[in-house]
Amino acid sequence: MDIQSLFALALQDGKVKIKDANQLLEVIDFSEVASITDLRLAIESIGRVDLFPSEKSWNFALNIDEQNAKHGIRSFSIVSDGYPKHLKAIDNAPLVLHVRGSVRILQEINGIAVVGSRKISKAGAVIAHRIAKQAVERDWIVVSGLALGVDAEAHKGALAGGKPAATIAVLAHGLEKAKPATNALLGQEILDNGGAWVSEHPVGTPAKPPYFVQRNRIQLGLSVGSIIVEAEEKSGSITQAKFCVQQKRPLYAVIPESIDNPFGMVCSGTLMLVHKMGANPLRNKDDYPEMFERFERQKMLMQSL
Structure with missing residues (x-):
């Protein structure tokens, strides 16, 4: 050191x-x-x-x-x-x-944060996986938190993109081992694929509730923008969305295609982000190309600065 x-x-x-x-x-x-x-x-x-x-x-x-x-x-x-x-x-x-893991992967202005609730619907799992996989196929790096639910699906989707150095996990504790234990194998797969774990906490630091909130700014800091896949109004992911807005980086939120929410998505928080915080809505996969174009413009801006 x-x-x-x-x-x-x-x-x-x-x-x-x-x-x-x-x-x-x-x-x-x-x-x-x-x-x-x-x-x-x-x-x-x-x-x-x-x-x-x-x-x-x-x-x-x-x-x-x-x-x-x-x-x-x-x-x-x-x-x-x-x-x-x-x-x-x-x-x-x-x-x-x-x-x-990889230090080089952190130097690239090429991350997209894909995060959301631990409570996840079947549709939300499919969407998180699909968005992350498409991001990696377009040469982006997926940044998430290795938590249960949306985060895990985002990392899995990134790894399914078939490219090395596809994803970064931002953890709320020391890096001696991945937590929760349920995602330990997924965490190891991230490292084996050329990705990285990062944390602001030194080795040996246990996870504490405030740390999960604080790590949201790091996820956003390593990314050109954020995608919130599923979230309730009091979800920790809303904190990241607020920070994204404060830093004036692009924010997207997945919401149901129709008001009756036929697939039972966890969306009270993402709807709030769209209607009250100006997040760009993602209703279906037809919205993805415009989103990736916006992220590309943000990347070029950040590189020029």
């Missing part, structure tokens, strides 16, 4: 405010820093030695580095070369990103 990533982990353990941590990482010239001693001198020179991590926090960071090696995990601070630039561009980007 490079010294700026060790430093960022130590700052996190020391509960340094994210604004102060980001500022330190941005102002220090790490090309001139070869050791922790050099780093301390650099921080003293800008008058913020009060923020220099304690021995305990440095040992925390060094321990994470050792644990990473056991599990094939790499960690990147927000100023490290391996940190995706399009993720860095979002509001409240994670200070450190932990990656298991």
Whole structure:
């Protein structure tokens, strides 16, 4: 792990405010820093030695580095070369990103987030799988959360697209193993296919309810836009949709073709997104070409920036 990533982990353990941590990482010239001693001198020179991590926090960071090696995990601070630039561009980007699997796949501005409820209808499962498969066939990368329901179907559809490095799983815990256990084999298949797991949480961190909400911004940050396949109004996926709107990236939501909802889709949340938040509706597969064209324009915009 490079010294700026060790430093960022130590700052996190020391509960340094994210604004102060980001500022330190941005102002220090790490090309001139070869050791922790050099780093301390650099921080003293800008008058913020009060923020220099304690021995305990440095040992925390060094321990994470050792644990990473056991599990094939790499960690990147927000100023490290391996940190995706399009993720860095979002509001409240994670200070450190932990990656298991392909680092290269994260550098491409080529992701589409396909997410939704854990509660899923048969029609919703088919749609999530179909959208993800078509996305990969068009050379997109599917970003989702490896949860039960829509997320799992999105990853499966991406893998069915028949191309390597097809999907990224954003997890709400440390990357030593995939959770839930039900999707452990699917998680391994993602890695075996050249994909990646990512998280803002270091190895050994257990999943907690707030973490599932927080990861939504990372899913969006790695993507040109979002597709919400099925969701209730209080679904966690609505948080991602709101963040997508805030970041002004394209948002699509799957809704029934007719008001009577003949296939029993889970759609109170997706209907709300269309009618109240300006999401673009996806009623059937005839809507897909226009959606992919919109994502292509967004990709070109983000690449130019």
